[in-house]
Amino acid sequence: MNVIYLDNNATTRTADEAVDAMEAYYRDFYGNPHSAHRLGRRAHEAIEAARREIAEGIGAGLEEIVFTSCGTESNAIAIMTAVAQKKQPRIVVTAVEHPSVLSLVESLVATGRADVDVVSVLPGGAIDLEALDRSLHQPADLLCLMLAQNETGVIHDVAAAARIARAAGTRLLVDAVQAFGKIDVDVEALGADYLSLSGHKFHAPKGVGVLYARRGTPVEPLWHGGGQEAGRRSGTEPVPSIVGLGVAARLAVKSLERAAEVASLRNRLEEGVLETFPSATINGAAQPRLPNTSSISFPSLRADQIVDALDAVGVCVSAGAACHSGAPSASRTMRAMGVDDASAIGTVRFSLSRDTTAAEIDEAIVRIGEVVGSMRRGGEVAAGV
Ligand code: PLP
DSSP states (O other), X not given: OOOEEOBTTTOOOOOHHHXXXXXXXXXXXOOOTTOSSHHHHHHHHHHHHHHHHHHHHHTOOGGGEEEESOHHHHHHHHHHHHHHHSSXXXXXXXXXXXXXXXXXXXXXXXXTSOEEEEEOBOTTSOBOHHHHHHHTTSXXXXXXXXXXXXXXXXXXXXXXXXXHHHHHTOEEEEEOTTTBTTBOOOHHHHTOSEEEEEGGGTTSOSSOEEEEEOTTOOOOOSSOSSOTTTTTSOSOOOHHHHHHHHHHHHHHHHHGGGHHHHHHHHHHHHHHHHHHOTTOEETTTTSOBOTTEEEEEOTTSOHHHHHXXXXXXXXXXXXXXXXXXXXXXXXXXXXXXTOOHHHHTTEEEEEOOTTOOHHHHHHHHHHHHHHHHHHHHHHHHHHOO
């Protein structure tokens, strides 16, 4: 049975071109990029070449790019900079941020290190700009706003939020982890002071990320050491991974040409599913969305069971609901969007990539129809609904 991978918002397959480029930096050019000899120089040059790819990819300057280990770390550096710079900073987040933002700010509140305001989203998933405006009437040090939501793919109006933040004198962290390689990401157009990327979401290897920090914007390192990345991120750089990141970034930007094709496959998937299950709903469908993402609620079914059943027939997807000790509960994002519990616990995320084919989508529709159809029949008997 062929595996149909529709979980690209969780992670992507590393591009062959990236793996090929990385190999030499494991086998031959293994010098420390800070060593003075030829192997060191070679590694250093490779890092700088990757920095150029990333900088070009998001419209930034070279010195504004910091290599990190992942999107979680990039978000943490920006947030912890606000904490390091000021006693008890005020941080504003939206209710649908990734746990790398929400869990961190919650821990800052719990330990008395920051004040946090959570701005709501509207039922379709868009940020409530009026609520943001009200929140920023009170001075705030940092606004954390994702460009594209990981569960629904909803794209936020970051430029509008940035204008509000700028007028209020608040710095803006844009979490662009899910957006890069799927839609255009430009730090100037967005008005970002900080911006986070994660390699493994755009066909680079896992364990490498990027923090963009606008020229003149403070960056307090999370830890100290050899002073790599201009003192902003100490630790010997993972040269092969950074090489892979650079190659993947170039491919990601190029693949934007194909975004409309990916969107039409995603739409075909949604139409196929809705045809079979008219009671299913698409979350965030009325909003601008990433071309690759579909969050589908199957009311009265359990997403964790759908994920397992689809896995058994070779379709890899994610549950949009959290599952703790066997009992699923609505994800925070679904709650924030006002999705009712019966739909929220039956929410499944399908996420395509530029490699997804029409044949895979057609086959996925058939397998989803069979699996979810039989669960519904079984569920109707068992649950009596
Ligand atoms: N931000 C968003 C929107 C994400 O979707 C993710 C990962 O799913 C992250 C941040 C964290 O990225 P990483 O896995 O590289 O730590």
